[in-house]
Amino acid sequence: MNTKPIKIKRALISLSDKENLVKLAKTLIKHNVEILSTGGTGKALSDAGIKYTSVEQYTQAKEMMDGRVKTLHPKIAGAILGLRDKHAPDAQEHDIIWIDLVVCNLYPFKETIEKKGVTEEQIVEQIDIGGPTLIRSAAKNFGWTAVVTDKEDYDVVIEQLENSGSISFDLRKTLAIKAFEHTAAYDSLIARYFNESTFPKELSLSFNLFTDPLYKSNTLRYGENPHQQGAVYKGFTYGGKTDPFSLLDAKLLQGKQLSFNNLGDTYGAIDTLREFETTACVIVKHATPCGVALANSSYEALIKAFEADSLSAFGGIIALNGELDEKCATYLSDKFIEVVTAASFSSEALKILAKKKNLRVLETGKLPQLTNHLVGRFIGNDLLIQNKDGHTLDKSKLECVTSRKPDESELEDLLFAWKVVKHVKSNAIVTAKDKVTLGIGGGQVSRVDATNIALQKSKKQSNIVLASDAFFPFADSIELAKKANVSAIIQPGGSIRDDEVIKACNEANIAMLFTSIRSFYHG
Numbered sequence: 170m171n172t173k174p175i176k177i178k179r180a181l182i183s184l185s186d187k188e189n190l191v192k193l194a195k196t197l198i199k200h201n202v203e204i205l206s207t208g209g210t211g212k213a214l215s216d217a218g219i220k221y222t223s224v225e226q227y228t229q230a231k232e233m234m235d236g237r238v239k240t241l242h243p244k245i246a247g248a249i250l251g252l253r254d255k256h257a258p259d260a261q262e263h264d265i266i267w268i269d270l271v272v273c274n275l276y277p278f279k280e281t282i283e284k285k286g287v288t289e290e291q292i293v294e295q296i297d298i299g300g301p302t303l304i305r306s307a308a309k310n311f312g313w314t315a316v317v318t319d320k321e322d323y324d325v326v327i328e329q330l331e332n333s334g335s336i337s338f339d340l341r342k343t344l345a346i347k348a349f350e351h352t353a354a355y356d357s358l359i360a361r362y363f364n365e366s367t368f369p370k371e372l373s374l375s376f377n378l379f380t381d382p383l384y385k386s387n388t389l390r391y392g393e394n395p396h397q398q399g400a401v402y403k404g405f406t407y408g409g410k411t412d413p414f415s416l417l418d419a420k421l422l423q424g425k426q427l428s429f430n431n432l433g434d435t436y437g438a439i440d441t442l443r444e445f446e447t448t449a450c451v452i453v454k455h456a457t458p459c460g461v462a463l464a465n466s467s468y469e470a471l472i473k474a475f476e477a478d479s480l481s482a483f484g485g486i487i488a489l490n491g492e493l494d495e496k497c498a499t500y501l502s503d504k505f506i507e508v509v510t511a512a513s514f515s516s517e518a519l520k521i522l523a524k525k526k527n528l529r530v531l532e533t534g535k536l537p538q539l540t541n542h543l544v545g546r547f548i549g550n551d552l553l554i555q556n557k558d559g560h561t562l563d564k565s566k567l568e569c570v571t572s573r574k575p576d577e578s579e580l581e582d583l584l585f586a587w588k589v590v591k592h593v594k595s596n597a598i599v600t601a602k603d604k605v606t607l608g609i610g611g612g613q614v615s616r617v618d619a620t621n622i623a624l625q626k627s628k629k630q631s632n633i634v635l636a637s638d639a640f641f642p643f644a645d646s647i648e649l650a651k652k653a654n655v656s657a658i659i660q661p662g663g664s665i666r667d668d669e670v671i672k673a674c675n676e677a678n679i680a681m682l683f684t685s686i687r688s689f690y691h692g
Contacts, residue, residue: 170312174335180270183207191217240299249306271307275300311345318351376402384426399429424529438488444588450474454485463604467491568683575657575680583659586636591688597638598623620646624653632656640664644673651677661687
């Protein structure tokens with residue numbers, strides 16, 4: 170393989186996104202590079218007064234079939250793929266002139282599927298064929314050919330041409346890797362879009378390394394711990410087939426770049442927040458909710474959620490689904506928190522929060538409700554994947570299995586607690602009253618331990634409700650609940666000892682509902 174720098178004598182440019190085209194082309198002309206180009210790109214060059222040779226003129230073959238066929242020609246493929254030290258006789262025989270640089274990006278498939286009202290026929294027409302062929306051909310032959318697929322790389326190509334009039338092997342190899350990543354992501358997006366199977370035989374997922382627009386960094390400061398490296402990749406989203414919400418679309422209004430842990434915890438807070446249509450506040454610490462409240466205003470929800478467990482809320486993540494106003498900001502002004510997110514912020518609130526220099530302030534806009542689209546978790550090199558637990562309980566299908574039935578207030582609290590317990594790591598127990606969490610016990614290997622933790626945090630209030638993410642295998646947790654003044658319980662049911670658990674509730678005059686739905690969350 171040729172590892173020496175290559176002089177660029179001829180470039181083929183075929184672009185869908187023509188931003189910064191003229192800057193690059195002028196540099197090529199300055200260095201006496203002949204430019205070959207296709208129709209739309211050629212027009213942009215011509216409009217800028219830049220001389221070029223059309224692909225049609227070079228191949229002596231007209232574009233056909235509404236532009237579907239234009240660069241698929243042996244004189245193009247051979248000019249890109251040929252090994253200069255081996256295939257020169259073939260090139261001479263077939264009147265092929267080497268193409269040393271290919272600059273190409275692809276039809277806007279992603280942008281097209283995001284448009285409202287677009288037809289499948291229009292979507293199909295945005296599946297690029299010639300572009301990937303050009304890109305892959307040049308990337309394969311990186312020993313002799315350079316390929317540029319990202320307009321962000323124009324400057325480094327220009328720099329090398331200006332400095333030496335050539336492109337180095339290291340840069341050619343780097344650009345080739347990016348090119349293969351680009352076409353792979355493009356094809357996987359197309360495959361995923363058209364595949365109606367929930368779990369296809371071969372799963373293709375498309376991600377781009379996310380560059381923080383504020384800090385212009387494509388890596389995180391570190392991973393989960395300072396000795397680990399970290400980065401975040403943005404998944405391609407499109408209506409109807411993926412979750413419409415991406416945390417990476419939120420606007421960072423203030424503060425340092427979000428860390429690996431910040432991103433995970435903030436997503437967890439917003440994930441829980443999306444359970445609620447009414448005004449709500451969720452506070453998360455170390456990936457677990459520690460305070461959740463519903464109220465008539467953001468200010469009231471914030472106070473209730475924070476004071477539900479103010480000790481745990483220290484250094485936590487606060488998420489609101491309404492506007493964070495001046496009163497909220499004033500309340501937070503003397504409290505240590507890592508991140509605060511809200512649908513919006515008043516100008517007065519931002520002025521107050523600006524005094525907390527290390528506070529990250531994130532604006533999400535109106536949050537969509539939870540969906541049941543695919544989510545995954547890596548287990549080493551392999552991927553576990555499932556539908557997200559977006560299940561919503563139907564009140565009419567809840568089964569009251571005790572003599573005593575919950576009253577309307579208890580029922581509303583039970584449904585609230587159930588929405589929260591879904592987002593607490595199993596084994597999980599949540600207690601609540603008046604649509605505010607009192608105690609949260611999660612991530613325990615024993616349900617009794619989880620129950621103890623939640624009840625200890627409940628501050629011995631009376632008539633509280635309790636939610637469990639899975640059934641009670643024994644009646645021991647009910648005995649604890651009785652001592653802590655729990656008046657109603659919601660749980661999936663399904664234990665072989667359900668009768669014992671129901672009997673214990675009846676003896677304690679505790680109402681109990683079965684959901685018939687388990688909501689484990691293993692994180």
